[in-house]
Amino acid sequence: MSKQDWIIAAVIGATIALVSAVFGVTPPPAAAAAAASGQDYLRAVYNPLHFQPAAGLATDDQCLACHREIIDQRVRDKSPAGLSAKEAKAWYQQLSTYAGEQDTFHRRHLVTPMARQFMNLQCNTCHQGHDPREEAPGSSADVSQDTTAITLRKQVNPETVCLKCHGQMNYVVMGLPGPWQEVGEQMGNDCLVCHANIRTDRHNVNYLNAEAIEAAGKGNADVCYGCHGGRAWYRIAYPYPRHPWPNMPADTPDWAKDRPAYSEPRFAKPAAVVNR
Ligand code: HEC
């Protein structure tokens, strides 16, 4: 090797060492927490809490013992390209209901003011467990061989979780003449002109604060629309259960024939808390 080659090799070597020190050898936070608590990494990965039935019964504290970073991590002030988080806001972050600095996905659902006011989400409201060997249906790890049980490479099933609050508003079944952003004004920007008497048995699930939602939604459709079309990440609407309400018409419309009449049992409130 010539002297020049040696210098190039040394520079490359130092760069690799620096990059791996910064990105490579740093263990993921959960792994570090597992090591610190005297657990080895693989035992932590195969912790029963990552599988049913323990996953469904876990408390947030049990998960946070290893995954504290979910709450602690914050977004950058500036993107790597230098754009400041304060100025780079998406459309849904410019509504009257969006408060505070930009924040992480987990914090927006668990600890920010709106999350605390309207919701009571737990880790296992969304996370129902996962098999770290392979998160694909029909594989050797999928003992149920049920192709609908595992959502490909995801730890949360978006159709049964996210869609509830991030689907389209089904204005057609409501008999509205057009999408809410076009006709909302005509309705006085108030969902309760109809919903004071229609589908009134709502939000009685353990992950929502039903009373706080009704109080804030009175006369301000932005609150209701926020979870029913205003932050729609999907092109479809969620098929909500249709709880019977007083003076409900006896005939079930065709669109509602397959709808359940009650929320999923796993979201049931303790009996004493139900306010019907
Ligand atoms: C004993 C420590 C420990 C506990 C308790 C624990 N986890 Fe984990 N978890 C881990 C480790 C270690 C990993 C793997 C992290 C990695 O490889 O980056 C992991 C991975 C995950 C992942 C990502 C899976 C993937 O394949 O990328 C999710 C989601 C998760 N855990 C959720 C939970 C939830 C929800 C709970 C509570 C019901 C929980 N964990 C309890 C240690 C733990």
Ligand code: HEC
């Ligand atoms: C609103 C639903 C929701 C709630 C509540 C929630 N998570 Fe998550 N979590 C997600 C989604 C979605 C992902 C990304 C999954 C993927 O990549 O497939 C995720 C990812 C993770 C990961 C993988 C690492 C990462 O940052 O991507 C861990 C660990 C995790 N969650 C732990 C938790 C813990 C612990 C709690 C409770 C304190 C919790 N989550 C509450 C939806 C949720």
Ligand code: HEC
């Ligand atoms: C119970 C209702 C509910 C569920 C379930 C839910 N979200 Fe949300 N989501 C909200 C609310 C309310 C906000 C607005 C929070 C705010 O502005 O402070 C929000 C905000 C968001 C944002 C924007 C965050 C930001 O920084 O502006 C994203 C992205 C998101 N949700 C994705 C998801 C995904 C993915 C899932 C499923 C894993 C999910 N949500 C499940 C109610 C929900």
Ligand code: HEC
């Ligand atoms: C013109 C009256 C009217 C207005 C205004 C109205 N709705 Fe509705 N809504 C209805 C009717 C009617 C139904 C269907 C009742 C049934 O189940 O037969 C309905 C159903 C719903 C459903 C359940 C849909 C399903 O697929 O099961 C949701 C959620 C809903 N409305 C939310 C809202 C929100 C949020 C607003 C305000 C942004 C609003 N509605 C404004 C009349 C209205």
Ligand code: HEC
């Ligand atoms: C934080 C998110 C959130 C907000 C805010 C919200 N909803 Fe909902 N809404 C939901 C979820 C989630 C469900 C489904 C609950 C279940 O499975 O029973 C639901 C269900 C409904 C239903 C179906 C009722 C039935 O028959 O079970 C109606 C109607 C409805 N909401 C109207 C409203 C109105 C009106 C407002 C404002 C006063 C509002 N929502 C505000 C999340 C929200």
